[in-house]
Amino acid sequence: MTPRSLVFTLFGEYLRYCGRGEVPLSGLARMLAHFDVDPGTTRVVMTRLKKEGWFETERRGREASYLLSAKGRRLLDEGRGRIFRRRDGGWDRQWSMVIVKFSEQQRVARDDARKKLAWLGFGQLSPSTWMSAHPRLDEAERSLAELPLVSLDLLSCSTRSIEEDRGIAERCWDLSEVQADYARFVDDFGAVQELTGVDAFKRHVELIGEYRQFPFRDPDLPVELLPADWTGAAAHQVFTRVYADLVGAADRVVEELAGLPVERDPAPRSAS
Structure with a gap:
């Protein structure tokens, strides 16, 4: 890191x-x-x-x-929510669609919009059209509010069949590399380790640093749209288990180094 x-x-x-x-x-x-x-x-x-x-x-x-x-604080609040909260409910097959247009001279704003929408879990269906399987139109509107747009359209929509939904997912996201990185994460952190002191602190930081990259790349799709061998759920289980195993020891090291007690809020665990 x-x-x-x-x-x-x-x-x-x-x-x-x-x-x-x-x-x-x-x-x-x-x-x-x-x-x-x-x-x-x-x-x-x-x-x-x-x-x-x-x-x-x-x-x-x-x-x-x-x-x-x-x-x-806003940045870290949002990031913490995306790290800990994963989809655990069914999907109503409703898509959030964002159609955003820029002029040819607005390349920097276009790149900013791409990063913001990708962070929110949107995938690019066409140069100006972005799709998400989450109800995040309000979040997208707030995120893009300060950019100099030519136009912005926000729609909720559905296809005629789950097969068409899967086709949209395949066009918007290439999940094969994310899948491989999830598998590596499970291999790296899945083994049970008895760590204390600074070793626990360092491993806890490494765990969070590695896992916090996934929300930028994984749109947290419903199970209906995921590959059959998807390891994202297994990786999240490893993350939450190791996080809980090490957080107490890590907090004690931070308290010693910072000279202040760590009085943390409960971590959010799930969301629909």
Whole structure:
């Protein structure tokens, strides 16, 4: 993981639950040192993330403490929900369709829209048409609101048969690479390990860092649209089991390094 990714993982999983969600730069540097990130790099990364609006600083004597901005909290709230919540109900065969158009000069905005819609679980059916098997039109509208669009149309729709639904899924997403990466994740983290202290902390961070990449790539399709040998559910079971096994020990290490108790909220576990 990059130092930037590590920072978001540490704040998203631990530091936001320490006191007011702030940590001295020295405490953050001690955590990152366990991942071979030197203090100078930590300082540079945090300065950049503050300039981008993800963090704010407060002075505590001669040292700065970092805490998440409102923008940073929204990002991590959304990410945490996508990581822990997986589809566990039936599908009503309703699609969310987003038709978004840009001018030829709006290439940067088009790329931003692609990233935002992919994060929400939309797949690209045509250059301007995106599909999701979730009811996420309102989320898509909010996500695209600040982009300079030529036009935006939001529709709920259905096909004539499940075979046509499967055809849409095959055209919107290539799940073979995601499937292979899920299988590797199960191989890497599935074996039971008795870890304590810093080893548990590092493994917990690695687990979260690896798994948090999947919501960017896996649209969490209903079972009717998934390949027969899909391992996404097995990977999620491994993630939740290992997460629960290690979180207590990881929290204790963070408390020692940050000098503050971790008082976390319950992790969301499921959603329809």
